[in-house]
Every structure is written in C-alpha cells, then in structure tokens.
Amino acid sequence: xxxxxxxxxxxxxxxxGMAIGFGAxxxxxGEGYAAGMAxxxxxxxxxxxxxxxxxxxxxxxxAESAAIFALxxxxxxxxxxxxxxxxxFAWIYISAGLAMGLSAIGSGxxxxxxxxxxxxxxxxxxxxxxxxxxxxxxxxxxxxxxAIFGMVIAILLLFLDFSTVPLYPGWAAMxxxxxxxxxxxIxxxxxCGLAAREAASGVARNPETNTNTxxxxxxxxxxxxxxxxxxFVISLLLLFTGHQENLALTASLGLLGAGLASGFGGIxxxxxxxxxxxxxxxxxARSSGNTGLxxxxxxxxxxxAESTGIYALIVALLLILVL
Amino acid sequence: xxxxxxxFIRALALLGAGLAMGLGAIGPGxxxxxxxxxxxxxxxRKPEEAxxxxxxxxxxxxxSESTGIYALVVALLLLFVV
Numbered sequence: 001x002x003x004x005x006x007x008x009x010x011x012x013x014x015x016x017g018m019a020i021g022f023g024a025x026x027x028x029x030g031e032g033y034a035a036g037m038a039x040x041x042x043x044x045x046x047x048x049x050x051x052x053x054x055x056x057x058x059x060x061x062x063a064e065s066a067a068i069f070a071l072x073x074x075x076x077x078x079x080x081x082x083x084x085x086x087x088x089f090a091w092i093y094i095s096a097g098l099a100m101g102l103s104a105i106g107s108g109x110x111x112x113x114x115x116x117x118x119x120x121x122x123x124x125x126x127x128x129x130x131x132x133x134x135x136x137x138x139x140x141x142x143x144x145x146x147a148i149f150g151m152v153i154a155i156l157l158l159f160l161d162f163s164t165v166p167l168y169p170g171w172a173a174m175x176x177x178x179x180x181x182x183x184x185x186i187x188x189x190x191x192c193g194l195a196a197r198e199a200a201s202g203v204a205r206n207p208e209t210n211t212n213t214x215x216x217x218x219x220x221x222x223x224x225x226x227x228x229x230x231x232f233v234i235s236l237l238l239l240f241t242g243h244q245e246n247l248a249l250t251a252s253l254g255l256l257g258a259g260l261a262s263g264f265g266g267i268x269x270x271x272x273x274x275x276x277x278x279x280x281x282x283x284x285a286r287s288s289g290n291t292g293l294x295x296x297x298x299x300x301x302x303x304x305a306e307s308t309g310i311y312a313l314i315v316a317l318l319l320i321l322v323l
Numbered sequence: 324x325x326x327x328x329x330x331f332i333r334a335l336a337l338l339g340a341g342l343a344m345g346l347g348a349i350g351p352g353x354x355x356x357x358x359x360x361x362x363x364x365x366x367x368r369k370p371e372e373a374x375x376x377x378x379x380x381x382x383x384x385x386x387s388e389s390t391g392i393y394a395l396v397v398a399l400l401l402l403f404v405v
Binding site: 183187191227248249250252253254256257258259260261262263264265266267268269270271272273274275276277278279280282283284286287290293294297298300301302304305306307308309311312315316318319323 | 342353376391392394
C-alpha cells in the first residue's frame, strides 16, 4: 500500500531528474557552439590563441551557470525531507523541477551563442578584444535572466509553506506555475543570445560604434525578455491566488491550461524578437548613420511579433481570473 | 473527485483553449520576428527604400499573424461558446 510519503519521495526524485535533465540541454549546446566557433576562428589566426581560449572559457562559464542553478535545485530535491502529510507536495516537487529545468534550456543556448561570436570577433580584431568581451559579458549575463526567473519560482515552490492550499485545484495551479515560467523562459533565452551574438560580431566589425551597438542590444534584449516576464507573472498569480477547494475537474484544468498558454505562448515571440534584434544589430555596425531608422523598424517589427505573446497572456489571465 | 460528463467536457475544453493559444503563438512569433529581422537588414542595406520595406514587412507579418489569430479565435470559442 502506498503511503503519502512514498508519493512525495518519488515525486522529488522525478523532479530532480527533470530539473538537471532538461537543465543540461541548453548549457551543453551553448558551450559546444562557443568551443566550435573558437576552433573555427583559431585555424585562421593561431597566434592569438591565449586570448581566445580565455574568452571561450569565460563565456562557457557563464553559459554553465544556468545548468548549475538546475543542479542546485536538483540536489535540494534529492536531499530535502519530503512532506509526510500532503499529496499536494508531490505536485510541488515535480513543478519545481520543471520550472528550473525547462527555463535553463534557453539561457544556456543564448549565453553560448554570444560567447562563440565573441571568440570569432577577437580573432578578427585582436586590438579591440576588451570592447568585444565587454559586450559579450553584458549580453550573456542578461541571457541568464529567464533561468533566474525559473529558479525563483522553483525556490518559492520548494521553500514556501503551501500546506493550506487544497489539493483540488491546488495540484493544477502548482503544476501550471512550473510549466508557465519553464516553457516561457525557453524562447527569450535563445532570443537574447541571438541578439547578443550579433552585437559581439558588430563590435568586432566596427569597434567605433560599440556604444550604439551596446545600447541597441540592451533595447532588443529587454523587449525579447518580455514574454518570460509574462510567464513569470502568470506563475506568481497561480501560486498566490487564494484557491478555494473545488472538486470539479474544470477548476483544475482551467488553471493548468493557463500555465500552458502563457508558457508555450512565450516561446515564439522570444525567439522571433531575438532574430529581429539580430537583424537590426548586424546593420547598425555596418551603417551607423541609420541607427534611428533601424531602431524604429526594429521596434515596429517586434511589436507585431509580440502580439501573439499578448494573446496568450490574455487567454491565461481569462482562465485564471474570469473562469 | 466527483466527475460528471459535463464537467469533464468543460474541463478539457479549458485545457484545450490553453494549449491552442500557447502552441498557436509559437509559429507567428518566430515567423514575424524573422520577417522583421530581414526587413531591418534590408533597410540597413538600402535606407532610402525604408517606406517600401516597412510596408512589405507589415503585410508579410499580417499574413503570418493569421494563424495566431485562428488560435486566439479557437481558444475564445472553447472558453466562452462551447
């Protein structure tokens, strides 16, 4: 006969596996891209290898941080004592694992993209390596934001006391909160990386415009992250809206649907806005006189790409607050 | 949990609405962003054609948006009509 502690214990182990399993995908891909770009560019000019390898390692270390967050959450899940009284905690452990693991995917890939093109840029313009490294550090640090949102939700799930929340529909609210930030963080992480990658290349191509390039990169990254913030807000709403006990399946699946809507809905706009920012950044380095025109076009394009993310946010809010 | 037929159908309609809007938002987001990125590159290459390029970008994005709007319509139907 299964006791409650058997359920919560096994949920901790599933959550731990998903946290580090999903969480390892992005960092590994991003670091591999950085190493590949470093090798590819070093074969053209090998005398600069010390500088490039150092930059590659710094970039990879930043990309690794998302996976380290996932490792920490995973270890907390393995070694903390499971709840003995409430089945709801089984869902909380699974959700914490999903929030951390899924949200680390995009950040790892994104930071690696920035590091790779910075290596290439240092080989092309060794004299300007400090400006290139600065852009890479800003860009890849900002790529970690979505993973940090995921970690905040995972930590809230693990350390707050949810024992007064009823199991129905609490299980769906908890699972939805994890899926919302986990999935919504994937796209913005990758999108920020696409923008930061082009910014690093742009500074290498035309170091004189690096102020403009950095400013544009910050604008692009902050807009690309908006859908991760929508996912974060929906997660917080799902965690902290006072849920009344309701045995009907409708109440539960409505909350789960809200998490899935804002979660999946955040992926596309995040990646798309990153591609837009990358296109604008590529040409700001080449024709800096057109910065104003390019900024305007980028913002118009991003606003249209954002629209589906906003539809998803509205559907999620309707599901939580109206129905 | 007590589940009757009407509750079960309504519950899965709500879940379906979330999935429809969530998954339906992925494609337009990526596609419109790609169109806008290419438009920015083209404007950088030929700034004097910015008006034509912006117009073309918006027309292309409007077409790409259509599937996102289908998803929104289906989600709202599932929420409020079915």
